[in-house]
Amino acid sequence: MPEKEAQEFLGLANSTLRLMRRERKLLPGEHWIFATGKPNGPVHYDIAAIRKHLVELTIAAAKEEDQRRKQELTTRRNAVETYDAPHLDQLIAEVQS
Known part of the structure; x- marks a missing residue:
């Protein structure tokens, strides 16, 4: 799919699509190609491959x-001090002294 159609279909800005390509979040030959085989040629995208890749990235990010x-949560729980009855009595005695 040509770049303009791909950006509309995916709901991404053209700059976002190009940035993903430059940062290799979209892989050449897998997610996009130069339609003429030359670096300055028009870019076409494989929408199905991109969607599959974005699903994988989303799952990884959610995990x-x-x-x-x-x-x-573990850090917060560990930061909370708790006292059982014997320790509470000891704490009260220390505070009162």
Whole structure:
């Protein structure tokens, strides 16, 4: 699919699509090609391959976010001090002295 149609179909700005290409988030020969085989030629995209790739990236990002949140929750839980009855009595005695 030509670049203009691909950007509309994917709902991405042309600059975003080109940035993804430059940063190799979209791979040459797999997600896009130079239609004439020359670097300054028009670019065509494989929409099905891009969608599949974006699904994989989304799943990986969601898993990373889940792991980050889990670690944050663990850190918060570990930061909370708790006291059982014997330790609470000891704490009260220390505060009162």
